[in-house]
Amino acid sequence: MSRETGQGNQGFETTAIHGTEGESGDPWRALTPPLYMTSTYTFPEMEEVDRVLRGDREGYVYSRAGNPTVRSLERTVALLEGAALGCAFSSGMGAISAVLLSILKKGQSLVFSRHLYSGTRHFVESMLTPLGATVHFVDFREADWEIRLESCLDKNSGGLFLETPSNPTLDIVDLARVGSICRKKGVPLVVDNTFASPALQNPLRLGADIVIHSATKYLGGHGDLLGGVAVGSEERIRPLLSEDGPLLGATLSPMNAWLILRGIKTLALRMEAHSLRAISLSRQLSGHPKVERVFYPGLATHPGHGIARGQMKGMGGMLSLQLPSLALARKFMDGLRIVRIGVSLGDPASLVEHPASMSHRGWPQEARRSMGIEDGLVRMSVGLESLEDLQDDVEQALRSL
Secondary structure, three states, X not given: OOHHHOOOOOOHHHHXXXXXXOXXXXXXXXXXXXXXXXXXXXXXXXXXXXXXXXXXXXXXXXXXXOOHHHHHHHHHHHHHHOOOEEEEEOOHHHHHHHHHHHHOOOOOEEEEEOOOOHXXXXXXXXXXXXXXXXXXXXXXXOOOHHHHHHHHOOOOEEEEEEXXXXXXXXXXXXXXXXXXXXXXXXXOEEEEOOOOOOOOOOHHHHOOOXXXXXXXXXXXXXXXXXXXXXXXXXXXXXXHHHHHHHHHOOOOOHHHHHHHHHHHOOHHHHHHHHHHHHHHHHHHHHOOOOOOEEEOOOOOOOOOHHHHHHHXXXXXXXXXXXXXXXXXXXXXXXXXXXXXXXOOOOOOOOEEEOOOOOOOOOOOHHHHHHOOOOOOEEEEEOOOOOHHHHHHHHHHHHHOO
């Protein structure tokens, strides 16, 4: 890992383990950060209440608006992404919805990448659009995407939201080029960095203004919690911490914050292991006669491979494969013995999901195809099992087709 991804001259791994040590005020100097399981905080006198509420000193009043364990997580993720501030939420969608509502003002429009996580797309089309928000979609796979983006961004644009790598088609967006356009137009760029994690990609260093993570995935890393985090500049994140976030009520529990902090300590090692297994499986699958196409940015045949090599420090643990039909995709998934069927990702256990039947089943076939999702597409979250076992499992499932 590069030292520039950590705090000061520290490497990423060091910051992930020791980033906020000493900030809790723990008199016993516990190696593991304390867990503050409380909803309310008391004060010895009213003057102390006034000082905290005025902001003259750091303190907490009610855990919906702040908790020491949650604050430690927010600061840790901000450090790892090179941000000034972070704000945590009870889920990734909590973070996404809060950020979108905070940047969207009356009369403004929002621009999105056409290739998005289904929950984000559903929130946009089922909640923002009915409220009167004007929404534009840009397909970053098209040759003229820059012209299209320039035409969508104007003084009435509240922001641009995108994913890279995207879910589930693993499309890559050139963050430096997009960030340059957004800065020229004066429009904030929001990047969902869940698939890469801060261990592999830091969008703020490439021109983004806000970075979002579903901490449920790689940050937590063990499939046992829900959480979300948004990080960015003081200007962008302070309203989420002090006003918008608490009012929306998507508050992360202290226990989940503590578990995510625990997960972050091994994030760099886990992402390296996920990536090594994913590149090996993607090569195996790309040479298989029963697989039509493999989507993984680590493959030289991927159209975004060159850009990914320039802006990512590793290609991650997510891949997708295209099989000839819906029936064969489902049969392949049913034939797997070690890899389990499930919609999430980033766990030690490998998971597969069928977007057309699961995450994106609410959209008509033509709408799914416009997102690059064919009926035979299978998404795989490559876990941490023995590589040989994963390879054997995939091979025997393909033989059954």
